Amino acid sequence: MSESREYKGKIIKGVGGFYYVDTADRCFECRARGSFRSRKITPLVGDEVKISVSNVTQTGAIDEIMPRRNELLRPPVANVTQMAAVVSTTNPKPNLYLLDKVLASAEISGVEAIICVNKTDLDSGEELCEIYRRAGYSVIPLSAESGANIDDLKELLSGEVTVFAGNSGVGKSSLLNCITGDGRFETGEVSNRVDRGKHTTRHTELVPLDGGGYIIDTPGFGTLDISALSPENCAELFREFEKYTDKCRFGDCxxxxxxxCGVLKAVENGEISKSRYDSYVRLLNEIKKKR
Ligand SMILES: Nc1nc2c(ncn2[C@@H]2O[C@H](COP(=O)(O)OP(=O)(O)OP(=O)(O)O)[C@@H](O)[C@H]2O)c(=O)[nH]1
Ligand SMILES: [Mg+2]
Ligand SMILES: [Zn+2]
Structure with missing residues (x-):
């Protein structure tokens, strides 16, 4: 048996049964040990792992997967610490319902969300920023085109594992190219994306940042899986409602x-944004219909 060395690392990519594990030294190509398969455990991108690397081949075997702090389905990735919900001020016009669903999915996963308002070179998006600041989120107005506030974004990403989510064309990949400065993320014209996804195979990948931490691009945004939601816990996904729900006359309001109703009153006097409330009602109805 040949000599091997042990490392701790993080799976940053998985392709065709190979896993690429980032360690303090370098990145190693690894296979998962057969014992994982028999235990029906599949390593996930984002997993913290222990590996042994053959001194001869410099390839490794995954020996152990550390407990996961969370596991997202779309994209399939473990140990995400932060979600960057990207929305553009225009082109495409902001879809606030979709954004609110992205934020709701972050609340469900227990992942902190920051809101990246992109394309501020085309429109300031002040109203948009105000809606989400009022809801209690960190909001950064950005432009991948002019580079505005990219340094502030970099600071927020440092040391975190951040997944970028948002609907197609808002500029996720463009922002990631600004951050890494290397044009590795594929971008496209908003009008040419009808057949998007058919030709490009996309793997979920953690991209290491110079300042520590990783970022993950996602194509478009999959819809929130609402099957696990009940009408009763829907309001909890809208963080700014909490302050008002104990003012409701009925406990099951x-x-x-x-x-x-404390929430309705807060909407009336402008403390809760109308668009957030509308998203709540729409999501509530969607959940009820599914049952
Ligand atoms: N004016 C302007 N255009 C931008 C900005 N950011 C991105 N774009 C343009 O918007 C288009 C879409 O950008 P992408 O980065 O491909 O969008 P995406 O969110 O990655 O889209 P998907 O990968 O389909 O989900 C491209 O033509 C970009 O050049 C910006 O800040 N300002
Ligand atoms: Mg993209
Ligand atoms: Zn109420």
Whole structure:
């Protein structure tokens, strides 16, 4: 048996049964040991692992997977610490319902979300920023085109594992190219994306940042899996509602038609944004229909 060395690292990419593990030294190509398969455990991108690397071939075997702090389905990745929800001020026009669903999925996964308002070179997007600041999120106005506030974004990404989410064309890949400065992320014209995804095979990949931490690009944005949601816990996904729900007359208030509803009052006097409330009602109805 040949000599091997042990390392701790992080899976940054998985392709065709090979896993690429980033260690303090360098990145190693690894296979998962057969014992994982028999235990029905599949290594995930983002997993913290222990590997042994053959001194001869310089390839490794994954010996152990550390417990995961979380596991996202779309994209399939473990140990995400932060979600960057990207929205553009225009072209495409902001889809606030989709954004609110992205934020709701972050709340479900227990991942902190920051809101990246991109394309501020085309439109300031002030109103948009205000809606989400009021809801209690960190909001950064950005432009991948002019580079505005990219350094602030870099600071927020440092040391975190951040997944970029948002609908197609908002500029996720463009922002990631600005951050890494190397044009490795594929970008495209908003109008030419009808057949997007058919030709490009995309793997979920953690891209290491100079300042520590990793970023993950995603194509478009998959829809939130609402099958696990109940009408009762829908309001919890809208973080700014909490302050007002104990002012509701009824304990089981749905915040839609009941008298003396704290949430409805807060919407009326502008403390809760109308668009956030509309998203809540829409999501609530979607959940009810699925049942
Ligand atoms: N004016 C302007 N255009 C931008 C900005 N950021 C991106 N774009 C353009 O918007 C288009 C879409 O950008 P992408 O980065 O490919 O968008 P994406 O979010 O990665 O899209 P998908 O990969 O399909 O989900 C490209 O033509 C970019 O050049 C910006 O800040 N300002
Ligand atoms: Mg992209
Ligand atoms: Zn209520």
């Amino acid at each position: 749905s915040h839609t038609a009941e008298p003396d």
